Amino acid sequence: MWYHRPVINEELLQSLPNLKIVASSGVGIDHLDLKLISSYGVKVSNTPFVVSTDTADLGMALMLASSRRLVEGYQIAVSPDTEYFPADWLGAEVSGATLGIVGMGTIGYKVAERAKAFEMKILYHNRNRRNKEEESAVGAIYCKKIDDLLQQSDFVLLSVNLTPQTHKLIGKRELELMKPTATLINTSRGLVVDQDALVEALQNKVIKAAALDVTYPEPLPRDHPLLKLKNVIITPHIGSATKKTRRLMMENMMESIQAGLAGLPIPNEVL
Amino acid sequence: MREGELPGLLVNEIGGKHGILHGHVAFLKKHFYLITMKEFLEDRKRMSKKVQAIYLWWHKPVIDQELLQSLPNLKVIANSGVGMDHLDLKLVASFGVKMANAPRAVSSSAADTGMALLLASARRLVEGYHIAMSSGMEYCEADILGVKVTGATLGIIGMGSIGYKIALRAKAFEMNILYHNRTRRKEQEEQAVGATYCETIDSLLQRADFVMVVVSLTPQTHKLIGKREMELMKPTATLINISRGAVVDQEALVTALQTGVIRAAALDVTYPEPLPRDHTLLKLKNVIIMPHLGIKTDKATYMITEEAVENILAALNGLPIPSEVLPS
Numbered sequence: 001m002w003y004h005r006p007v008i009n010e011e012l013l014q015s016l017p018n019l020k021i022v023a024s025s026g027v028g029i030d031h032l033d034l035k036l037i038s039s040y041g042v043k044v045s046n047t048p049f050v051v052s053t054d055t056a057d058l059g060m061a062l063m064l065a066s067s068r069r070l071v072e073g074y075q076i077a078v079s080p081d082t083e084y085f086p087a088d089w090l091g092a093e094v095s096g097a098t099l100g101i102v103g104m105g106t107i108g109y110k111v112a113e114r115a116k117a118f119e120m121k122i123l124y125h126n127r128n129r130r131n132k133e134e135e136s137a138v139g140a141i142y143c144k145k146i147d148d149l150l151q152q153s154d155f156v157l158l159s160v161n162l163t164p165q166t167h168k169l170i171g172k173r174e175l176e177l178m179k180p181t182a183t184l185i186n187t188s189r190g191l192v193v194d195q196d197a198l199v200e201a202l203q204n205k206v207i208k209a210a211a212l213d214v215t216y217p218e219p220l221p222r223d224h225p226l227l228k229l230k231n232v233i234i235t236p237h238i239g240s241a242t243k244k245t246r247r248l249m250m251e252n253m254m255e256s257i258q259a260g261l262a263g264l265p266i267p268n269e270v271l
Numbered sequence: 272m273r274e275g276e277l278p279g280l281l282v283n284e285i286g287g288k289h290g291i292l293h294g295h296v297a298f299l300k301k302h303f304y305l306i307t308m309k310e311f312l313e314d315r316k317r318m319s320k321k322v323q324a325i326y327l328w329w330h331k332p333v334i335d336q337e338l339l340q341s342l343p344n345l346k347v348i349a350n351s352g353v354g355m356d357h358l359d360l361k362l363v364a365s366f367g368v369k370m371a372n373a374p375r376a377v378s379s380s381a382a383d384t385g386m387a388l389l390l391a392s393a394r395r396l397v398e399g400y401h402i403a404m405s406s407g408m409e410y411c412e413a414d415i416l417g418v419k420v421t422g423a424t425l426g427i428i429g430m431g432s433i434g435y436k437i438a439l440r441a442k443a444f445e446m447n448i449l450y451h452n453r454t455r456r457k458e459q460e461e462q463a464v465g466a467t468y469c470e471t472i473d474s475l476l477q478r479a480d481f482v483m484v485v486v487s488l489t490p491q492t493h494k495l496i497g498k499r500e501m502e503l504m505k506p507t508a509t510l511i512n513i514s515r516g517a518v519v520d521q522e523a524l525v526t527a528l529q530t531g532v533i534r535a536a537a538l539d540v541t542y543p544e545p546l547p548r549d550h551t552l553l554k555l556k557n558v559i560i561m562p563h564l565g566i567k568t569d570k571a572t573y574m575i576t577e578e579a580v581e582n583i584l585a586a587l588n589g590l591p592i593p594s595e596v597l598p599s
Contacts, residue, residue: 074561
C-alpha cells in the first residue's frame, strides 16, 4: 500500500482468501489494525530505515525555512509590488540555538547528528534514554520530563510514532510550556498534536511559529484556520518524497512480498 | 549631548529602508556621536570635522571622492558584513583611511542560508507549501518528489570561512564534499570535513549534484559561472548562489534553466537587487529567489555591529584593527 491506501478493513480481508501479506510503504503503521489483519493469518511489513535520512533532512529544511522566513522571503522576492528589500526584515538564527527532539528513534537521532553541525544545543525526550556514547556523539542532553525540554527549547521537533500514548502528546498545556519565541516542527503524524490547541496557540502568540509536514487530515479542508495563519508553513507530507528513497521503498516492499509469498522469513515484518 | 567627547560616526540613516537598525542605536551611542547623512549635509561646516569614522550598512552611504575630501578627520570605514565589492579600496586608502569588514559575525548565519536554500530547493519546499496551503483542488503526493540530499555530492566554490562552515554542515548530512578555491586548505582542515580539493573548477562542476557558490566578488569572479560552466554541470544538478549576483551570468542561467541544462537554481543574490518585476527569473518554476537573506537575523546583525565597533575603536586608538581590509 501507498499513502495508506487501499484501506484494509474486515470486508476487504474477508473477500481475499489467498491474501498472504500487506506491504505498507513508509515506517508509520498507525493506519493499520494489526490485530485484525493478524486474525486473518495475513502478514504485515513496512519500510522503516530507508525513510530515515530523508525525513531528518526535511525536519532540518522546515526548521531553517521557518526560522529564516524562506517562504515569506520568496514571496517578497517575486512579488510585483516589491521595490526594495527592507533592511529591518529579519529572521531568527538557527546556529547556536536550542533544539528539543521529542522522540529520539532512528529519525530523531539523525536530526540530532545534523543539528550538531549547526552548533545547536540538543535536548531530547524519549521513552528510553540512549546510551552515553550515543548521547555524547551528538552532544544530546536527556530530559526525563518533556516539560524541561519544552521550557528550554527554541525549536521543538516531533519525531515519534503515533500510538495511543502519543496521541495529542502536544496539547494546550505543552504549548504553554514552550517559549513564546519557540517554533514547533512536526514530521511525525498530525494526531500527535492537538490541532485546535495549536491554532489557538499560534493565533495568540503563545508560540512563535509552526512548520508541519503532517496534519490531520491530509490534506486539511481548504477553509481550515491553519491555512490562513502567517506563522505556519505546511508541506504536503513529503518526508520521504525523493526519487531515490521512493525507489528503495518499493524495492524493500517487493522483497517483503516475495518472502511472504514464498513462506520465508519476511524482512521488515511488523508484529 | 556632550558633542566634544565622543568621536563622530557617520551613518547613512537610522531606520527606514536601508538604515541602521533601531535596536543597535543605543549600543552605538555608547561609543560614538551619531551623525546621519541628512544631518551632515544640512550642516557640513560643523559636522565635517567631527566625523572620524563611517559605519556602512547595506553599502550606504556611498563612499566617493567628494565625501572623502570633505571629511578631513576620517580615520576608518567599517563595513557591515564581509563583501567589500562596493568600495573603491585604493581610493579610500589614498586618503590614509583604514577599512575593515565583519567576517566573524557572518559566517554561521551565511552558512545557514546556504544550507536552507539547498534543502528548500532539493525538497521542493516552496512548491510543496503552495500545494499544501492553496485553496485549489486535490493534489497528488507523487508529483512533488524531490532530490535526496543525504549522500549527494556538494561542490563548494570558494572555501573561505563561510564555505568551510557550509562544509561542516553538509558533512553531517553525509554529503560527499568537493571544493574549489584559489588556495588549497590544509590537510587537517580537509579531513575534518572530508572535503576533496578540485584543482580545476571543471572537475567539481562535472561531479556535483549541488554547486554552492561562496566567493567574494572580484574582477576574477565576475561571471565565474557562465554558459560553459553550467553546461559542464550535470543536468540533474542544482546551482546555489549566496555570493553576489554578478558572480553568475544571469542571462546564461535563464537559458540553462529553461532548456534543462541544469535542474534548478536557488539564489539569495541577483543583479540587481531586487530584479525588475518583469525579469524572466521571477517566472521560472525551477528557481527559488530570496531577498538577500544573507545574515539577516537579529543575532547576526547585532554581532556585526559589535564587530564593526571593535574595528572602529581599534583604528581610532591607533591599535591593530582585527578585521582590516587592505587594497590588494
